[in-house]
Amino acid sequence: MKKLMIALVAVFSMLPTLVLAAGPSVPLDKANYDLADKASLQSGAKLFMNYCLACHSTGYQRYGRVASDLDIPEHLMKENLIFTDSKIGDLMHNSMDKKEAGQWFGAPPPDLTLVARVRGADWLYTYLRSFYVDPSRPFGVNNTVFPEVGMPHxxxxxQGISTPTFEITTDANGVEHKKVVSLTSDESGEMSSDEYDRAVLDLVNFLVYAGEPNKLERQSLGIWVLAFLFVLFIVSYLLKKEYWRDIH
Incomplete structure (x- = not known):
């Protein structure tokens, strides 16, 4: 039993190191999202429905909840953002077969409801802006944040097509290593670089919302709870002094 306890302590002591080791090897850009910006959230929802939902579901969300939270009238949600026979109250699943998806992509595309909470908004924002052309990959693209990514761009x-600039270094064993140091877009996309960054930020904003739809409400309520506890502490302290006054 003592040896088991020592082993468990050793494992848990290594967790912070393992987490850091699993982190990104490139600097992440700051995603200055704003959950109070309904226009941004609506734009992000539109991008998600048009470009992501075919492969990635958000199975813990309902179309109706999204429409209500983002101030999207139900008839506009049905006409413009629901592309299947799903009803407004249904969960946001897609019709992709997981087994077939695993054969196409190497693994079934994950549900993205909690991706912003798992990966972080900065990771998502940088990842979606870091694809570059790589003919050696199955879909012709790679990613600086997620090397050897199985997802197409x-x-x-x-955005257009980005071409990488590599830095080549040689280690002590004489082995060459290539590292992407910059990306250059050919500006062939429908958006300029600034417009694309804004669109990605909107998409990230929506994914942050998807992970915790009531975050703003929780934060607002939390302030009132702390204020209540502060007042209660004062009242409790004065009451305690009153009860114990004669004893002390």
């Missing part, structure tokens, strides 16, 4: 028609 679904937003390529908006």
């Amino acid at each position: 679904v937003l390529e028609e908006l």
Whole structure:
């Protein structure tokens, strides 16, 4: 039993190191999202429905909840953002077969409801802007944040094609290593670089919302709870002094 406890302590002590080791090897750009910006969230929802939902579901969300939270009238949601026979109250699943998707992409595309909470908004924002052309990959693209990525660049028609600039270094064993140091877009996309960055930020904003739809409400309520506890502390302290006054 003692040896088991020592082993468990050793494993848990290594967790912070393992987490850091699993982190990105490139600097992440700051995603200055704003959950109070309904226009941004609506734009992000539109991008998600048009470019992501065919492969990635958000199975813990309902179309009706999204429409209500983002101030999208139900008839506009049905006409413009629901592309299947799903009803407004249905969960946001797609019709892709997981087994077939695994054969096409190497693994079934994950559900994205909680991706912003798992990966972080900065990771998503940088990842979606870091695809570059790589003929050696199955879909012809790679990614600096997620090397050897199995996902195609679904937003390529908006961003255009990016070409990498490599830095080649040689280690002590004489082995050469290539590292992407910059990306240059050919500006062939429908959007300029600034417009694309804004669109990606809107998409990330929507994914952050998807992971915790009531975040703003929780934060607002939290302030009132802390204020209540502060007042309660004062009242409790004065009450305690009153009860114990004669004893002390």
